Amino acid sequence: MGVDAVWIPSTFLRGLVELFSSYPFLLGLVSFLVGYFFMPYVIQMAKKKELIVKPNKRTSHSGGIPNIGGINIFSSFIISYLLFSTEKIDFQSRVIIAGMYFVLLIGFFDDAIELPPLKKLLGELFAGVLIIVIAGVRLTHFHGFLGIGEISDWVSYPLSFFIYLLVINSLNLIDGVDGLASGLGILICAFFGIYFQLINAISLSMMSYSLIGALLIFFIYNVFGNNSKIFMGDSGSLVLGYVVYLFIVRFCEFNVHRIEEMNPEYVMRSAPVVAICVLAIPLIDTLRVMITRMKKGKSPFTADRNHVHHLLLNAGLKHKEVTLVLLLVNLVFIGLGILLRNFNIEFGILIAVALAAFLTVLLWRIVDKRQTG
Numbered sequence: 001m002g003v004d005a006v007w008i009p010s011t012f013l014r015g016l017v018e019l020f021s022s023y024p025f026l027l028g029l030v031s032f033l034v035g036y037f038f039m040p041y042v043i044q045m046a047k048k049k050e051l052i053v054k055p056n057k058r059t060s061h062s063g064g065i066p067n068i069g070g071i072n073i074f075s076s077f078i079i080s081y082l083l084f085s086t087e088k089i090d091f092q093s094r095v096i097i098a099g100m101y102f103v104l105l106i107g108f109f110d111d112a113i114e115l116p117p118l119k120k121l122l123g124e125l126f127a128g129v130l131i132i133v134i135a136g137v138r139l140t141h142f143h144g145f146l147g148i149g150e151i152s153d154w155v156s157y158p159l160s161f162f163i164y165l166l167v168i169n170s171l172n173l174i175d176g177v178d179g180l181a182s183g184l185g186i187l188i189c190a191f192f193g194i195y196f197q198l199i200n201a202i203s204l205s206m207m208s209y210s211l212i213g214a215l216l217i218f219f220i221y222n223v224f225g226n227n228s229k230i231f232m233g234d235s236g237s238l239v240l241g242y243v244v245y246l247f248i249v250r251f252c253e254f255n256v257h258r259i260e261e262m263n264p265e266y267v268m269r270s271a272p273v274v275a276i277c278v279l280a281i282p283l284i285d286t287l288r289v290m291i292t293r294m295k296k297g298k299s300p301f302t303a304d305r306n307h308v309h310h311l312l313l314n315a316g317l318k319h320k321e322v323t324l325v326l327l328l329v330n331l332v333f334i335g336l337g338i339l340l341r342n343f344n345i346e347f348g349i350l351i352a353v354a355l356a357a358f359l360t361v362l363l364w365r366i367v368d369k370r371q372t373g
Contacts, residue, residue, distance in 0.1 A: 033213075128161055132161060132164060164245050169241070192205075337352070
């Protein structure tokens with residue numbers, strides 16, 4: 001191969017990288033197209049190998065539906081990001097990607113053979129060690145909550161593991177109706193993608209937009225597919241949660257350690273409040289369900305039909321209506337978080353919790369009225 005033959009594609013590729021670094025949202029189109037190309041083959045393989053989920057007492061679909069959509073989400077996301085990212089793939093980045101791949105495998109095995117809960121948890125914890133301990137992606141500051149600033153490692157590591165497990169499992173548990181987990185993922189990544197772009201954290205912005213494109217093609221097949229419907233499965237929801245944890249920590253840490261470098265109008269001094277609001281629906285629902293189960297003397301990990309999407313279905317809404325309502329509510333919470341971004345952190349948490357409590361009580365009353373009426 002001649003020198004010119006090598007130079008032309010490499011120059012073209014560098015030009016594309018520069019284009020995507022200037023307009024990172026374009027990377028979403030690339031991942032969408034990659035996912036669009038591979039999705040039919042993923043569905044065909046799933047049906048051929050019987051990697052499907054059949055109707056059961058906790059589901060409402062009919063027939064066997066492929067449940068390995070996460071494979072397509074991960075592949076289109078990671079191929080697009082690695083190909084055009086401006087970030088140098090250093091040791092930390094390799095460890096983070098390795099952890100991402102590990103949770104993908106844990107989710108895939110759980111989808112295929114249904115892992116025991118303990119083994120699944122241990123797998124999640126191992127990936128957590130990679131991203132939190134080895135890669136160092138952890139929270140180091142309380143942002144003035146209860147008058148606390150910098151925190152010690154003895155607090156930082158347990159807190160980071162708790163938030164990591166809460167985030168990845170909340171997005172896993174909310175995946176109960178068509179388009180909900182992927183729709184929430186698109187909203188969450190859109191917020192972080194825009195914010196990281198504004199503060200010039202271009203690599204993270206490119207990662208966010210790349211994941212949006214991958215989720216969007218899945219959303220179309222999941223919500224509007226008839227014979228081509230596919231579920232995300234744990235392989236998708238765990239990867240989504242893993243990446244969202246990365247975004248949350250970077251977002252909170254930037255708003256402590258990079259304030260001097262940032263445009264003052266983009267500083268969010270109550271970043272944890274904003275993060276809670278951005279993930280409002282999955283976080284609130286997971287905590288509510290676990291507390292309810294424990295009050296009844298059950299394991300917080302016991303499967304049931306008490307999630308918010310189940311309650312809305314019981315209230316008479318259809319699947320697409322449930323998804324639309326919850327996406328709109330989460331969008332309202334994102335707006336609330338932006339409004340509270342520089343308020344006192346305790347006040348912000350109080351307002352967010354009060355709104356969540358009000359909406360929860362309202363939903364319970366609607367369900368009770370329908371069931372008794």
